[in-house]
Amino acid sequence: MLVVDSTASMGTMDMNNNTATRYQVAEEAIHEFLNVIFSAEYASIEKHLALVTFGNGARVHVTKADGQGKFSGLVNPSPSTISAGGMGVVEDFYIGANSYDPTQAQTALLNFQSVSNKTEFFYQDEASVLQMVDNISRYSNTNVQSGLLLATDLLNGVPQNAHKLIILITDGESAASSNFYAYYNQANIPTRINSATFVQENSLLFAVYNGIFAQVTDADLIQEGIDPSNYDPATFTALQSVRLKLRAFSRSNEFFEDATSSLVINPFAGEWHNFDGRNADNITRVPSNPNFLDPIALNGYYWSNGLIGFTANYFYYEKSPFFAKSGGIWQFSQSPTGIPLQPVYVDPFYSQSIIGQSLNTVTFDNSDTELMIFATDQKIPQTRLIDYYEQTSRNIYASNEAKKFMIDAAETARANGIVIDSIGIGSAILLPEYLDKVASSGIAFIVPRDINDAQNALRDQMLEFTREVYTLTEDIVITDMIPRRPTPSLPINDGTFQLSLASIQVAFVHTPDSPIVFQPAEGLVTVNVEEDRYIVSFSVGDIWSPEDAAQQENRYYKAILSLRITANNGVESSNAVGIPDIPTNLDAFVSWIEAETERFLPYPPVYVYVPESCTTTPVPTPAPNNLQPECIHVPKIYDWVFLTNQYRNNVSIPENCQELVNEAVSSGIPISISCQETEELPLCRVIGIRRETILVNGTAIRIGVVQFLFSSNLEVTIIGEDAFRCVFDSTVQIEHEIVLCLPEPLDEHNIFCQILALECRPIGNVLLGGMVPLEVLLCAEIQVEVSVHLEVLANFCSPRSNSLPVPSPTPFFACLPSLSSFR
16 A cells, blocks of 8 residues: 655655655655566565555545546546646546545545445556556645545455555655544534533532533633632623633543544545634734634634643654753744744733743643643744744644644554555654654654665665565575684683584474474584684575465474574673573674575564573472373353443432432532442443454454443432431443453353442532532453363362361350451
């Protein structure tokens, strides 16, 4: 899967010592890469390639024949004709948008979903792929997340046993996101905030939406010129009301989850995280007097000061070239003269700003810190340096959060068994750490700019990565260097060893479950004895992935070289007296060479094996074996999990009790609340199962994500001093998802769940709108099992004789108090 950046910046000429554009280098490298993988060398590999590009959103490309044929009603009817590299006119066919029009993005999603067989987007001939690559059209913005999301959707639609590889090429930092688009255009934040009400509970004020209580703090009231000790919400102005609700809900995780949990993330759509939500300009991000009665301004302020903004952390600041910490204060680190700029701007609405604040007084969470926001061109000109993306005044938090969405999309892809080769090209790759997090290897490849043939370096990297994924490791030779002492000398720690040539053996391992059997190394290992080293070369041959090796008996996934070395006198050991001397400073220098191509590949660390004959621990004499085979019927345990968690529930107060509570509150009578579990046993049942694939030590494993419903009947007691006592029962239900080892065809009938203990307690003595807030602590045991028949070596048991005497009764007055049973 080729996932290629098609933004206008790909036309920047900063490659091959400023003689070629980024797109020219990428396109030529892809051409040469395709020439190799469609050559005879790869003839035995069945290849299926698809092309995805991204700008503001993603696009999946098809050939001209398919665009005018089977996909004629699905492709964009008016694609751009400008090349992504700006080098001429192209004829592009794709499903996707070419503008910010929401209708285009929604139409593209529906058209893509209408193609049930996603393998139709994959091509098996070089000419088709080259035709698509040569006709990629330009699309502005950089939304890497969208490309990864669409590529993952496509690869999830191919056969499960296929090798799935994404080659991602981008020239910039991801600053737009498909999540931003959904948040701004679907969550409908202004309606939610405006429809919220104020509820006073004792001395506290809450903004309430759909049962979600977000506290308005005294500091919020003071900032609006309201006395926290004497106010009436009915007298708040419209502007005061919306500002107070905005501040309260910006701090509420529950409000954010409620607004975003059911959104559809459309990979064909994208948006910048702009302060006021407008994409058309760059000069009105922070009005002098922001009008929060304007839905666009209110929407932008919520997303900038709510969960998107708060999830940004100072990792960005530590890495950013435009910020520095001087004397504990964040300041701009660059200016045209090289002199650090002083803090210049504080947001008129959120007065606490990161810029200019001492670092030890700033915490990056959503309770103590209001965000630094947004310089504009209308403020001080130097504030444009806040964001180096095209030197506009977009929010620096947005760029960071867009990268987080990009990384999340990459992690989802890898969890589905997809390998990602992450490649950065051009001078705009200022923070490659983000691309490192996308790469399956943990390290992104940055195409060098200061050479004349960057396309060759990019081609070789793509080929090397592809060969590793498809296990094209042929004629492997492992070369190992062991330091030796050429002549006898004083017993000093020079790290040298003696190698026993007669001890060398090799083993070839078919699959991870196969036994390791060593054999003589004749013809496979050569040893060159030089003055200060032994050079050991092991001709391994071909190595395959475990899955591919299992398909044929003569294939191996691992080769092992065994040899005996003895440390010379003086070499240090970390082992105690009487334990075999295993040197701690053994440093084998190893290279892994493909004999035909002379390509150096990474080699795993050296493992030291201690033969059993070396141990000084006595070997116990085995007991006589008088066991015999027996067939038994037992449960096999696939997974066994103990779950401890705590949850919050709001329990409704019955009407008859509510009247007593209201009278007590109005009379100033203190109220206390307690709760306990009733005699009725709590229940646990499975309400849903979905299958997913995760990577465990590089191997794709199918798991079950099981949704449980825990329910319990609780007895709640409300006491108003001597005025009343109200007792009522209420059932709480809690949903929780757990990852379990649940291989098919096992299902909910193989899952056994029981609640071992449950405790409830009120959260203070505050009653919220006729509700009692309770905290429920839960301990549960979950087990996946299936009945199996096993043959084991055993003997039948015999009963013992009844020979134990019955003790005399203990006097009643010395008895210990009985302990209640624990469920």
